[in-house]
Amino acid sequence: MTDTDRARGARELFGARFGGAPDGVWLAPGRANLMGEHTDYNEGYVLPFALGQGVAVAAARGAAGRLALCSRQRPSRETEIALDDLAPGQVTGWAAYPAGVAWALRSAGYRVPGARIAVDSDVPEGAGLSSSAALECATALALTELAGLDVPRAELAGLARRAENDFAGVPSGIMDQSASLLCEPGHALLLDCRSRESSQIPFDPARGGSRLLLINTRARHELTAGEYGRRRAECEQAARLLGVPSLRYLTDEGETGRLSDPVLRRRARHVVTDNARVLCVVALLGSASGAAYPEIGALLTQAHLSLRDDFEISWPEADVAVDAALDAGAFGARMIGGGFGGSVLALVPAGARDVVRAAVTGAFAGRSWTEPGFLETAPSGSARRLSG
């Protein structure tokens, strides 16, 4: 699907539901994460990149003080809300994300116009590819541009995250919204979640003779389900016991040995080693070494083991997908995102992608699991206005 198709889809929905033409169409991408999982809320490093797939919103100024929302993916759940009535917990389901953005903008003192918003998306949902962050970011861009506001993107990412945390009640970190708003095509985004400084790291696997394959394991993830929050709490407790403001302050894996609780020790070890892996991947991407991609692949697989054994957030379909991909010649593979469902990212030599796909499909079929989905992707651009 091209951006033109995406804009047309949202524009058509807008016309069918609200009548007339929108003032504009905005798109925000989903994301995958190359390295650094559950490091964002520990003030560490992350290295996500934007997907070609995204959430498109066709939007127009509407009746003063009213926000009307509809979505092609949720046809029976149209909502209209008074902006003055917006309060956490008051809107549920998918509409909590765009409504939460209007609430977060208003809470920060920005003037939000009445608006009608039609949403269309080609980010697979429940696949751990941040479709909800993309929805927040597309809405944030649309509402601010409709109001003639120029809010810096890093600030907009913070407000979109606020919508998710404080309005929708999902306790996520800053990675997904930052990726959707700050990534550049052909680059991964190195974000220091403590200083919030970011830099663009050239990342073009195709030039290195490799491909990025996302494997949707079809196991659903649900961040509100409790385990994510539990991991956050464990990390905070580990930091407290070690006397540091956050686990980011640990740079030596050995320091985690001071934790007597083996569970907390494992959680902290994952965070310390994953932060180090982010920096290793950045160094490899900056080197001219022909072995960079195989080495990055090895780090991906190492990260998977850390997420599986130390952080304990992997799931059976992800473990099988990783093993099958490696057996079929992938440079490396790991689960991405919050855990307990969603996608695996595999880095594969260009010539091996069909073999890898077939091997993963076969491994799932052999267990009578739902067939996995595949998405070949390349680092793409951040949220933008498509038309109008």
Ligand code: GLA
């Ligand atoms: C989810 C959250 C992110 C991040 C990842 C794990 O995607 O939304 O903030 O914590 O999980 O790295």
